[in-house]
Amino acid sequence: MKKILFFCTAMLLLGAFAAAQTEPAHIGRVKGTSGMVSIQRAGALKPAFPNMKVYLNDTLLTGSDGAVGILLEDNTLLSMGPMSRLALDKFDFSPAQNKYALQLRMEQGTFVYLSGLLGKLAPHAVSLDTPSGTISMLKDTNFMARFGGDE
Amino acid sequence: MKRIHGLCIGLSLMVAVSGCAGKDNLIVLTPDDSGRVGALKVSNEGGEAVLDREGQALHLGDRRTSPGAPAPFSDEERALFAAALAAQPLAPVSYLLYFEFDSNNLTAESRQRLDDILRAAQERDSQDVLVIGHTDRAGEADYNAALSLQRAEAVRELLAGQGIAAESIQVSSHGEGNPLFPTADEVAEARNRRVEVVVR
Numbered sequence: 001m002k003k004i005l006f007f008c009t010a011m012l013l014l015g016a017f018a019a020a021q022t023e024p025a026h027i028g029r030v031k032g033t034s035g036m037v038s039i040q041r042a043g044a045l046k047p048a049f050p051n052m053k054v055y056l057n058d059t060l061l062t063g064s065d066g067a068v069g070i071l072l073e074d075n076t077l078l079s080m081g082p083m084s085r086l087a088l089d090k091f092d093f094s095p096a097q098n099k100y101a102l103q104l105r106m107e108q109g110t111f112v113y114l115s116g117l118l119g120k121l122a123p124h125a126v127s128l129d130t131p132s133g134t135i136s137m138l139k140d141t142n143f144m145a146r147f148g149g150d151e
Numbered sequence: 152m153k154r155i156h157g158l159c160i161g162l163s164l165m166v167a168v169s170g171c172a173g174k175d176n177l178i179v180l181t182p183d184d185s186g187r188v189g190a191l192k193v194s195n196e197g198g199e200a201v202l203d204r205e206g207q208a209l210h211l212g213d214r215r216t217s218p219g220a221p222a223p224f225s226d227e228e229r230a231l232f233a234a235a236l237a238a239q240p241l242a243p244v245s246y247l248l249y250f251e252f253d254s255n256n257l258t259a260e261s262r263q264r265l266d267d268i269l270r271a272a273q274e275r276d277s278q279d280v281l282v283i284g285h286t287d288r289a290g291e292a293d294y295n296a297a298l299s300l301q302r303a304e305a306v307r308e309l310l311a312g313q314g315i316a317a318e319s320i321q322v323s324s325h326g327e328g329n330p331l332f333p334t335a336d337e338v339a340e341a342r343n344r345r346v347e348v349v350v351r
Contacts, residue, residue, distance in 0.1 A: 029279060029351075031240035048219040051278045067238035073350060075243055081234035110235040114242070115183070123189065132176045132211035133195025133218065139203070141189025144232050 026053035027091040028072035035082070036063030043075030059087040062109065076102065084109020089129070093118055100125040107131065123143045179208040179224045193218045223236045243351040244271050247331075248306060250344045253290070255298070255305040264279035271350040279351040280315055282306050284324035287343040288336050306346045 030037075030052040033151040037048040040059040048060065054070060062068055062084045069079035074093040080086055090103035100122035108131070119126055119140040131147045168271060180188040182205055190203035197217035202209050207221035208228065246268055250260040284303030286295040303322045312315040330343040 020198065031275070032238060034238065042205055057156050067234045069238040069240035071240050071243065075351075077240050077242060079235050079238040079240065081232065084235075110232050112181075112232060112235045112239055114239065115189075118191075130176070130211075131213060132178075132216075133193050133197075133214050135178065136194070137189070138192055138201065139189030141191060142181045142183055143178060143191060143202075144181055144235070145176075146228075146231055147176045 003037045013088060024055060026055055026073075027088065028070050028076075030068060030069050032069045034067045035065035037061070037068040038063075054088065056088060056091055059085060060087050072102075072118075074102075074117040075117060077112075077114040078104075079112045081110035084111065086111065088125050094124075095121065096110045102126045102147060103129070105129040106145060106147055110144070112142075112144050114142050115140050176211040177204060177208045177224075177228060179204055179209065179228075190319040241275050243275075243349055245347055245349040246271075248346045248348060249341065250302055250346070252339060252341075252344070253298070254310045255301045257305075257309075265309055265313060268310065268348055268350060269315065270321075272310075272315050275350060276314065277350050278319040280310065281347075281349040281351070282310070282320055282322045283347045283349070284322070285329055285331075285345050285347070286327045286342060287338065287340040288327045288330070288334055290327075290337075292327055296324065299324040299326045302344075302346050305349065310348070 009091065030048050030050055032050055033048055036128060038045050038061050039048045039052070040061060041055065048068060050089050054060070060068060060080070062071070062082055064082050067081050069077065071077055072091065078086070079094065085107040087105035087107065090101045092099050092101040096098070100118055100119045102125060106128055119137060122139045123137040128135040130145065170195070178191065178193065180191065180202055182188055188205045190199050190201060192199055192247050193209055193211065195214045195216070195218065197215055200209055200218035200220065202221055204221065204248060206224055208224040209218050209221055211218055246264055248264060249258045251258060282303045284299035286299045286302070288295070303324050307317070307322050310320060330340070331345065332340055332342050334340045334343070
C-alpha cells in the first residue's frame with residue numbers, strides 16, 4: 001500500500017513538473033459569455049466560461065445565440081456576436097524586448113475591437129486576416145467589422 | 152479557344168455577381184474614450200483602401216473584389232453589432248495607493264480607496280489583480296527593494312481580507328527603480344511611495 005502511495009505521489013509530482021515545463025503562457029482571458037460559446041484548442045472543442053485563459057492558436061466560436069468578450073494581456077478588448085469565428089494566430093507583447101505582434105483571423109461574424117497597448121505602442125504590428133482581405137492598422141484605432149464568411 | 156474564352160467570361164460574370172451579392176462585409180472605425188479614431192488599410196487581390204474617418208464604412212466583398220471607397224455607415228448596419236457591443240468587457244482599471252514614510256502603512260486617504268478596488272473586482276468578476284510595489288529614493292536600493300515588496304504584500308493581505316481570492320492576486324515589486332516622479336537619490340518623495348493595483 002505504501003509503495004502504491006509513493007508511486008502515485010511520484011506520478012503526481014512528475015505530472016505537475018511536466019505541466020510546469022510545457023504549459024505556455026496564456027495570452028488573455030474570456031471575460032464574459034452568453035449563449036453557446038466554445039474554444040477550439042488542439043483539435044478539441046471545449047465550452048468557454050468567464051475567466052478561462054486563452055492561448056495562442058485558440059479559435060473562439062459562438063453559436064446562433066452566443067456572444068463573448070475577451071481581454072488580451074496587452075489590454076486589447078475583443079468581443080463578438082452570434083455565429084462568429086475568431087482565430088488567435090499571433091500575439092507577442094514584450095515591451096522589454098521591444099517585440100510586438102498581434103495577428104487575428106476574423107473568419108466570420110460580428111466583431112468589436114477596442115485597441116490596447118499593442119495598438120498604441122506598435123500599430124504596424126497589428127493585422128487581421130479576413131474573408132475580404134488583410135486589414136492592417138496604420139494608426140491606433142478602435143473598430144467594428146462584420147464578415148459573412150468565405151462563400 | 153473560343154470555348155475557353157466563353158467560359159472565362161461566364162466565370163468572371165459569376166464572380167462579379169457573387170461579388171455584388173457578397174458586399175455585406177464591412178468595417179467601420181469607432182472613437183476611443185477621447186473621441187478619436189485612427190486609420191486602417193484593407194488590401195486584397197482587387198486593390199486597397201484606407202479608412203480614417205468616423206461614421207464611414209468600407210463595404211467589402213470577397214478577396215478578389217476591390218475594397219472601393221468609404222461610404223456612410225447606416226443605423227441598420229450599426230444594429231448588426233448590438234450583441235457584440237453588449238458582450239464588450241469592462242476595460243482594466245488601475246489605482247494608486249500611497250504609504251507613510253518608511254512604512255507599509257497606507258495613508259488614511261488611500262485606505263478609503265480599498266472599497267473602490269473591491270467594487271471594480273466584483274464588477275469585472277476579476278481573477279486577475281496585479282499588485283505592484285514601489286518606494287521613493289530615500290534609503291539604500293536593497294532596503295527599498297524589500298520595502299516595496301512588503302508594501303505590495305501588505306496590500307495583497309488587505310485585498311484578500313476584503314474578499315478578493317488570494318490566488319487571483321499577483322504581487323510584484325520594483326523597489327525605487329520605477330518612480331512616477333523621478334528625483335535625485337536619497338530624496339523622500341511621497342508620490343513615489345506607492346502600490347499600483349490593476350484590476351483586469
